[in-house]
Amino acid sequence: MRIKKLVSQRFKERPADCVIDSHALMIRGGYMKYVGNGIFSEYPVLRRITAKIENIIREEMNAIDGQEVLFPVVMPAELWQESGRYDSIGSELVRFQDRNKSKMVLGMTHEEAAVQLVREYGQSYQQYPFMIYQIQRKFRDEARPRAGMIRVREFTMKDAYSFHTSQEDLEEYYKKCYDAYNRIFERVGIPEVVTVASDSGMMGGSMSHEYMLLNEVGEDSIVLCTECDYRANMEAAENIVENTAADSLKPLECIETPDCKTIEAVCEYLKSDILSSCKAVVYQKNSDDAFVVAFVRGDYEVNETKLRNLVGEELHTAEITEESPLVAGYIGPYNISDKVSYYCDLSLKGIDSIVAGANKEGFHYVNLNLEREIGNVKYVDIAKVKEGGICPCCGRPSLTIKRGIEVGNIFQLGEKYTKSMGMQYADKDGSMHYPIMGCYGIGVGRLAASICEARHDEYGPIWPIAIAPWEVHICCLRPDDEETRHAADALYEKLSAERIEVIYDDRDGIRPGEMFADADLLGVPVRAIISPRNLRENMIEISTRDKSVKALVESEKCVEYIIELIAKLKGNSER
8 A cells, every 4th residue: 555545634733632642642643534413434444443452352252152143223113122222321322213103222232132133043952052243233322422432422332242041151261251352452463451350230140240441531441459459349348337336325416507518517527537428429219310319438439330230210300309208418317208219328337427418407316326327227338449458359458549540341141131132042951941041242433442552652553463453564765866765666566476465655745753753653663764875885774663673674685574573573563
């Protein structure tokens, strides 16, 4: 490929609306073009990268007996009504009617389509186990798309679905996929990806893991232990709190606290410690707007995912009016209205003397003892883990929190979809059972952007050779000089004959600085620079994008040197 024929545009300046580096570099380098909010067209450069990622994924999925299929982009609503997700999923799912007034949806995930495809096939135990997968475009109406390809509305996804006759068989295959994912991320050039326990969310299921690339631009908070191997997404991380009991109990008092509607204001007014205060966070159920109150220790935040899972349905931030059974700013667990559901977090357990709202305008309780005043209190884990928290694995106060980009996920779905959609098989004895499912996903475009975020410098991406758009970038610094052009043309033809992927820059009127800037933006691993000055010594400059190699090589030995260098880079990427 000659760069003057390459369909794309490259820009010198960073776009003002690009917050993270990968987004800016991929726009500047001519990888993609903005179409609409969270929607991009992909230029040939990015398609070459994603095609290589897809091929690596295919190889690993095929190696564990996966069979590639293709599900429809548009599905009838009846499929999603069978599973129950048509009504339970919010506006992320695009619903519409076709010309016949039939209700339809745009595929944002394909569990329903997978079950529909194989429920007639899988009617006998003899067909099990099996796994099907697809790589295709999807649409999810994200509320806040951001960061270029990392969070978009339209995206390419690899989905895999496995079907089993026992939990033991699912767990065995789950481990195979777990290992296959580790190989995929190593092969594409980010072996540092870590797995974390996660929340299954709308996918459902009993167990799930996310593959996280630790990076400050990530949206997810990852809880890690510095003393052991414990890792979990913030949504799923267990929070352990140890409170110190008071020497003696004091009688309950109701104290006037005028204009003190926040924990900070109350503690300052009463000169009390925030570690013995109770904070109320109020939600309402999406189904009927019933109030749900989460009580946590004053220095903790509510983990909304844990609370949602506990309640069993979607919640939204509450709107408290004069007609509500709650007094905004003065809500506490004692004497709270029986029209309200409330939950006390484990962070309150063991505090003998608590400051909490009195459910009365302008008043708070002091010396509140939950066991004494309320009785048999059921404590639940609904708080977010904090830096320095106690590890649930090793018991040490060694938890740290880092940001991460989710580049893959795997779920043990169980019978959630096969049961709701009536998929059954006959066992050896003729008894009927619901197959058990696993689900395994990787976002292809997000993975490409994440690799760029992890592998770049101030000048552009540094693509791992396994997924780089080309393997070699030839820069002909003086195409107007006959000898220089002849040498560059010859190298291009020889490398192409060796089936090496080459991008060749022989544009007239381009200054060396501009040519090198474009080469940096394309991020090709090996660069060959051909100039009149070096050719006078019969030399060609060979370097790598990561600056680990820079050498002058005799023209006659250049092809052999490049082939060996590529082999070395590929060998390093596989280790």
